[in-house]
Amino acid sequence: MKTMKDIIFDIGGVLLNWNPDIFLNKYFQGDAERLKKMVFLSDEWKMLDLGNANVNEVRTLIRQHHPNDTQAINFIFDHFEEEMLQPIDESIEAVKALKKAGYPLYILSNIHQDLYHKRAHDHPDIFSLFEGAILSGEEHCLKPDPAIYHILFQRFNLDPHNCLFIDDSPANIEAAKKLGMDGIVRKQDQNLITELKTRGIQL
Known part of the structure; x- marks a missing residue:
């Protein structure tokens, strides 16, 4: 050994x-998988992890790409740290x-x-x-x-x-x-x- x-x-x-499924199902039951892909599994989130954009910049980019989901996106970014981390x-x-x-x-x-x-x-x-x-x-x-x-x-x-x-x-x-x-x-x-x-x- x-x-x-x-x-x-x-x-x-x-x-x-770090469990997006639990967080998203708590607030967006029935739409959690789509929102997980939109936010946490997105190319924009990868930019965040790579340090090529900060949290607010990534929030803005995702909202621009998904204008019909602005309210959900804002909620996720406002609460994911306290809910998950x-x-x-x-x-x-x-x-x-x-x-x-x-x-x-x-x-x-x-x-x-x-x-x-x-x-x-x-x-x-x-x-x-x-x-x-x-x-x-x-x-x-x-x-x-x-x-x-x-x-x-x-x-x-x-x-x-x-x-x-x-x-x-x-x-x-x-x-x-x-x-x-x-x-x-x-x-x-x-x-x-x-x-x-x-x-x-x-x-």
Whole structure:
């Protein structure tokens, strides 16, 4: 069993909730799938993740492309952060246990830097535990592109063979493993601390 030294976390779906289906079905039952494609799965949202546009610019672009849905689009952009981007208690418990045990912690996430810094400002008790973060919006590169993983390794002088990456996307974990990292695909019913211990993490 490999001995892991550095632990890397994704944000959405790992540290913070990210479930557009639940959010949209709560307010737009029957139209949630269409709105998810219109907003969260759109090319405009990809521009946001890549840092090529900010949240307000993306809101404007989507409204321009879908003028009949302006009210719904405005509601989504007004409320998605407070509705979705909230801490996952079980994951935060694992982060605190890892920090207490002395493991260096990092973030690698597809997220715009403005959203990241808002969340970090609102939850300093969580984000202050990390040594550093690689954000797609700052690097103009998205997981699972190997380039953003290499930025992580080089920026923080990490050996991928000593890294464990936790992400909710199987594709992102597969990309990490191809580069030598170990990985955990986070699932909602998973006990992350138990899973970490099975990987040789001493907690």
